[in-house]
Amino acid sequence: MPSSTQTTQSAAWPEGVIARYLTDAGKALADPTVAVDIHGNSSGGSALRVTCRVCPWEYTAFGPFGTCFTDEYVAKAAADDAHQRAQAHAEKCRALPRPTA
Ligand SMILES: [Zn+2]
Numbered sequence: 001m002p003s004s005t006q007t008t009q010s011a012a013w014p015e016g017v018i019a020r021y022l023t024d025a026g027k028a029l030a031d032p033t034v035a036v037d038i039h040g041n042s043s044g045g046s047a048l049r050v051t052c053r054v055c056p057w058e059y060t061a062f063g064p065f066g067t068c069f070t071d072e073y074v075a076k077a078a079a080d081d082a083h084q085r086a087q088a089h090a091e092k093c094r095a096l097p098r099p100t101a
Contacts, residue, residue, distance in 0.1 A: 016040050019083065021090035023054060025097075034097055036086040046075040048082040055095035059085045 011032060013020060019038040026034030036057075039049045050059040063069075063078030 013037075016042060018048075019086065021086045023052070023090045023093040023095070025054065025094045026090075029096075031097070036090045036093070038082050038086050046071065046078045048078050050082050050086045050089075052089055052093055052095070054097050055093055057089055057093065059089075061085065 014037065016039050017037045018040040020032070021036040021038075022032060023034050023036060026032065034054055036050060036052045039051065041048055046063050048061045050061065052058065059082075061078045061082035063074035063076075063081065069077075
């Protein structure tokens with residue numbers, strides 16, 4: 001990947017992140033790393049972890065419990081839930097990243 005001329009818009013996502021929602025503060029700062037991340041499930045289950053990179057908020061979307069649901073349905077429900085929660089938190093999160101310099 002070419003560097004230096006790239007803007008922060010194309011900064012690589014952390015490993016395992018499957019979706020990102022820019023937070024309200026990230027929008028104001030034009031910093032795409034100020035975001036809520038949805039992490040892919042590496043253990044094979046359908047649960048998805050959602051974390052805010054700036055504040056301590058986090059959420060785990062499990063999908064519905066019960067033997068009457070197919071794995072596919074549970075995975076879809078967990079993903080829908082994860083995206084909705086990430087979107088909702090990103091819209092209202094105003095936490096600022098700590099300056100590194
Ligand atoms: Zn937050």
